[in-house]
Amino acid sequence: MESNTTSSLAFPTPSNGFDFSAMHKVPQQFVWPSKDLEETSSEELNPPVVDLKAIKDDEVAMADAIKLVREACMKHGFFIVTNHGVDHDLIIAVHDAYDSIFKLPLDKKLSAKYNHTKWGYSCAQAERYSTNLPWKEVFSFPYHYIHESDSQVVDFFRSTLGDGFEHTGSMNQRYCEAMKELSMSIFGLLAISLGVDGSYFQRFFEDAEAMMRCNRYPPCKNPSITLGVGPHYDPNSLTILHQDQVPGLELYVDDKWLVVPPRPETPDAFVVNIGDTLKAMTNGIYKSARHRVRVNEKVDRKSIAFFINPRADEKVIPPKNLLENEEQRNYPDFTWAQMFQFTQQVYRADSDTLPMFVSWLLTQQPPPSN
Ligand SMILES: C=C1C[C@]23C[C@H]1CC[C@H]2[C@]1(C)CCC[C@@](C)(C(=O)O)[C@H]1[C@@H]3C(=O)O
Ligand SMILES: O=C(O)CCC(=O)C(=O)O
Ligand SMILES: [Fe+2]
Numbered sequence: 001m002e003s004n005t006t007s008s009l010a011f012p013t014p015s016n017g018f019d020f021s022a023m024h025k026v027p028q029q030f031v032w033p034s035k036d037l038e039e040t041s042s043e044e045l046n047p048p049v050v051d052l053k054a055i056k057d058d059e060v061a062m063a064d065a066i067k068l069v070r071e072a073c074m075k076h077g078f079f080i081v082t083n084h085g086v087d088h089d090l091i092i093a094v095h096d097a098y099d100s101i102f103k104l105p106l107d108k109k110l111s112a113k114y115n116h117t118k119w120g121y122s123c124a125q126a127e128r129y130s131t132n133l134p135w136k137e138v139f140s141f142p143y144h145y146i147h148e149s150d151s152q153v154v155d156f157f158r159s160t161l162g163d164g165f166e167h168t169g170s171m172n173q174r175y176c177e178a179m180k181e182l183s184m185s186i187f188g189l190l191a192i193s194l195g196v197d198g199s200y201f202q203r204f205f206e207d208a209e210a211m212m213r214c215n216r217y218p219p220c221k222n223p224s225i226t227l228g229v230g231p232h233y234d235p236n237s238l239t240i241l242h243q244d245q246v247p248g249l250e251l252y253v254d255d256k257w258l259v260v261p262p263r264p265e266t267p268d269a270f271v272v273n274i275g276d277t278l279k280a281m282t283n284g285i286y287k288s289a290r291h292r293v294r295v296n297e298k299v300d301r302k303s304i305a306f307f308i309n310p311r312a313d314e315k316v317i318p319p320k321n322l323l324e325n326e327e328q329r330n331y332p333d334f335t336w337a338q339m340f341q342f343t344q345q346v347y348r349a350d351s352d353t354l355p356m357f358v359s360w361l362l363t364q365q366p367p368p369s370n
Helices: 059-075 088-102 106-110 152-161 166-194 200-204 276-281 336-346 353-364
Strands: 049-051 078-082 120-123 137-144 209-217 229-233 238-243 249-253 256-259 270-274 290-293 301-308
Touching (some): 088 166, 137 152, 152 166, 166 200, 166 209, 276 336
Antiparallel strands (some): 078 270, 209 301, 229 290, 249 256, 249 290
16 A cells, blocks of 8 residues: 555645646646556547436337446446436536536635535645645535435535525535436346346435535646546445536546547436445446546536445445355455545545455454354
8 A cells, every 4th residue: 555545645734725727837746647647549439328218118228228237337337328317407507506616716615614524625635635636626515315404415505605505505405316316227227237136226225325526627738747537446336427528537448548428419418437335246246437537728627426325334245146156255344434434544546446445444354263
């Protein structure tokens, strides 16, 4: 764990902030090592696309979609969903709301922190890291699938940004509710494609603890030496991402970095990624998706990520019938609380998170002797 442990974490100061538009050179903290900057292939990615409406009452379309999902998840852990029923105007409204938030003065943005936690605004994650800073600013908040208050998100926006953000809060609340519903359809497809009970993941994730994040990647004078997000696997279970029409997201397939192209013909499409926690739950049958984000010289790019995690203390173990033939377990039992602690306090999520997490876990909990 030499180069990526807490030793590279920055000392947190409340004033960490950068004015990206005034940066005419890329500061050293934002320069990434050449191994992470491998060139993007000129090959085109032909992404697997699942039309969720077409599969509703059509058995043949459903069978095709299940095959497509299975192949995609066994190969690279990524596919696209269209015709999902999430309101187009809602997606636009949420993007517009973040345009307004990111236009606020830097001081105001830096003060948008929730109880001194990581929730709220962060500029380049500079309060956490001091090297390989991502060329982006983000706004994040938690969303619990089971909630006592119907206004959890509205309350969050009011308490971090102050009065005047109720509308933004309620758009985000509605978006989270739509993501919860969409995630259940996707979990249904994933379970069937994996050959487990169709409601298995829906039941497992009924009390999920999700987090939503808007990423804004400003234009950059020298985009070839920095990254919006370095190469990584998402540590959570499933990510549902909406990207605007600016390219930047790249997926690692067959030893090449391929652009995940925006889809002007279906601008509401969502990119679905398997994360490491779901990979472990499938005993490694389904892969997590290795991806990164490049920035560009000319225009802003924005994405909205909805990260789904199991309830913090729920044990992540493969469904019994996946191990029917006495297959070896490839991962030890763990909880999302442990994975979260690992990525927040011990190891910065990257392309080695899962193996590093497993070896950390084994040092934390020696196997019981018998
Ligand atoms: C558990 C998490 C760690 C990250 C936030 C959630 C889900 C995704 C993870 C992350 C986005 C993956 C890329 C690297 C990371 C450091 C980031 O760019 O923010 C990750 C998040 C994090 O550690 O906060
Ligand atoms: O911006 C994107 O397209 C992807 C962002 C991402 O990978 C992440 O936030 O984990
Ligand atoms: Fe990611």
